[in-house]
Amino acid sequence: MPILDRQDNVFILDLGDDENRFHPDWIASVNAALDEVEKAEGPRALVTAATGKFFSNGLDLDWLFAHADQHQDYVITVHELLARMLSLPVVTVAALQGHTFAAGAMLSLAHDFRVMRTDRGYWCLPEADINIPFTPGMSALIQGRLTPQTAHEAMTTARRFGGNDALAAAVVDRAVEEDAVRRTAVEIAQAQVGKAGPTLGTIKARMYAPALDALRDKTNPLG
Numbered sequence: 001m002p003i004l005d006r007q008d009n010v011f012i013l014d015l016g017d018d019e020n021r022f023h024p025d026w027i028a029s030v031n032a033a034l035d036e037v038e039k040a041e042g043p044r045a046l047v048t049a050a051t052g053k054f055f056s057n058g059l060d061l062d063w064l065f066a067h068a069d070q071h072q073d074y075v076i077t078v079h080e081l082l083a084r085m086l087s088l089p090v091v092t093v094a095a096l097q098g099h100t101f102a103a104g105a106m107l108s109l110a111h112d113f114r115v116m117r118t119d120r121g122y123w124c125l126p127e128a129d130i131n132i133p134f135t136p137g138m139s140a141l142i143q144g145r146l147t148p149q150t151a152h153e154a155m156t157t158a159r160r161f162g163g164n165d166a167l168a169a170a171v172v173d174r175a176v177e178e179d180a181v182r183r184t185a186v187e188i189a190q191a192q193v194g195k196a197g198p199t200l201g202t203i204k205a206r207m208y209a210p211a212l213d214a215l216r217d218k219t220n221p222l223g
Contacts, residue, residue: 002026021057048085049094080215087204096121097117101124113185114173115176122162137216
């Protein structure tokens with residue numbers, strides 16, 4: 001399960017060492033960590049990282065298929081997490097040390113910055129290949145955080161971006177060697193700890209208002 005630690009003024013949220021899929025208990029644990037980050041005072045920032053082969057492989061489809069009657073409520077919960085990260089009133093950096101797929105890729109986009117490993121691991125939105133359409137909220141998030149050309153290619157072709165290709169397409173902000181991913185993310189976050197607070201939260205809320213509105217739509221979240 002996710003674990004929150006703190007290194008000086010930078011909170012480090014480690015998502016886990018397996019596929020880090022969005023099981024309801026996993027989501028609850030991430031939200032509890034974000035509660036702690038939000039209620040803290042003073043300069044601070046957040047790095048979200050993971051350990052092992054995956055950053056996150058996205059939705060917990062096994063759980064979802066076993067609880068089909070809770071499909072809409074589950075999607076609402078996922079949307080709420082994405083919206084929360086997108087509008088968090090601290091600077092956030094995703095440290096992508098491994099595969100970052102589907103909702104895991106969307107979670108990375110909800111961060112302010114992304115650092116990715118160069119030699120192994122892919123960033124990918126595979127929905128076109130697995131026949132799961134993006135929800136309106138997910139589409140709005142992706143299109144709000146990527147250039148139109150990159151969003152179109154990523155969403156319609158399910159292209160797998162390696163670190164250097166992801167950097168060239170502005171999917172990530174830095175591409176570094178494996179042992180430098182988390183360190184680089186912490187350095188970026190540490191440089192921005194003074195931005196934490198209500199003003200930053202307001203800037204993000206207004207900047208991404210269309211995506212946040214779509215993600216917070218509980219009436220018709222599936223479109």
